[in-house]
Amino acid sequence: MYIVPTPIGNLEDITHRSIHVLKQVDYIIAESIKHTSILLKHFSIVNKLLPLNIINEKQKTKKYIHMLNQGNNLAIVSKAGTPIINDPGYLLVKNAYKNNIRVVPLPGACAAITALSASGLQANQFCYEGFLPKKKILCEKKIYSLFREKRTIITYESSKRLLNTIKIIKKVMGKERKITIAKEVTKRWENIQSGTIEQIFNIIKHDETWRKGEITIVIDGAKREKKNILSLKTLKIFNLLKKETTLTTAIKITAKICGFSKNILYNTIVTKNIS
Template sequence: MKKFNNKNGTLYIIPTPIGNLNDITKRAIKIFKKVDIITTENIQHTNILLKKLKIKKKMFNMQIFNEKKQSKKIIKKLKQKKNIAIVSNAGTPLINDPGYYLIKLCYLNKIKIIPLPGPCAAITALIASGMSSNKFCYEGFLPKKKKKRIKIIKKIKKETRTTILYESPKRIIKCIKDIKKIMGNKKKITLAKELTKKWEKIKKNTTKNILKWLKKNKKNRKGEITIIIKGYKKKKKKKINKKIFKLFNILKKYLKFNKLIKIISKIYKIKKNKLYKKILKYRDKKI
């Protein structure tokens, strides 16, 4: 068990609304009022929320390019008994946002961390997707470069769990085209955009139809986009019925082998190549 130093301040991880500002929790408001500093990915964006809540606080900006430098500054403040909240642009911090390095430093410096529950686009989209939500995996944003993106989509193709992706409006067409090419026209996906906002859209369909819908209107490609991909179902290998071998034994006296294969494949609706191999194995065993 990690013991925390009571002489230090506390770091609060606070999820903020992903669209609808009314989704802020009472507990989050209480913590915002209590803390000395708020570290955020986007000061202007966080200010919109704080103005609505009538809260004024000192803010630090922390993005991926300055994460390490800012994290060290925040640790110093926490060691000075300052209570600090970390928020992202929107949603739950650290999910595809800076903050991991800061959390790591907090553990190294025995600083207490308190996470709050709240909005997350990935989970919000998943529960409305109409797809299995008891087992899922999160891939975040796919790479910008096509080769790397295709490599990951090929891995996802055989993923049996539901997959969650994020995508930008600029790359959504390319992304769905690649998913369609690798997983097929009929692959079921759910596209959720602008969740919790008045222009929220959640569409469940095949890759082919989702792509058509996206191309139809520029508005369909705007905003924050989450993609939910149905898990891969392994095809069960059909065992050849014993009745087929019985029929083969009866008819082999009267028909040539190739003609017999054609007849049996039509009766039982089995591919000729598959039946041919199975019958050969069966015949060889009997010989």
């Protein structure tokens, strides 16, 4: 079974090997038959297409494993980019190994890696978080969980939610954190912007073109903090207030008295359980 990446925009990004494999296999498993048909037609590839999506993945996996066991060679492609990453196919690969079926991955296009390479942020260590949650409260919770992540963070976001998401990142991580946003990577309307969260927010809030297209967000990892950033005086004030009011109110008042950002204070006190 071959895992075959396809272009994320520019059709010239497909490899010669990918074209050869798609021509030679017995069947091509596609996340979107309509989308893949356009690609095959462009490269004059004639082959049979089989569906695999989130809804039918479990059912179809059994069928395709049976076909592989019978000696058929299959290739799996996603709508765009490298299959399995945020796309159907995980179960197929997992079960292929269980059935001693050889899995052959081909290198190719991937929006996350492409955006990372152009981000200007450290790329020797990074974490990929996929799509951020759609609901604001869950998105905020996710960003809070990444506040102390020291590796560069890569995530995807809908262009419709981009502005609100950048607001959340700014609120949680502070306006000076470095960030890169990449829109429609490799396509005609490609746009990559890098700077502080404050700078990026000001760019996109006045530019309607960022309300369309596919977005990759790359966030600089957290810097190592100095030990004992909170003084004993700060902790004492917080603990006294916590006894008299809610945690949130105690943090807000302590932040005002001591001149800390309430978000930094929250992450330092709550995530480390300092008290």
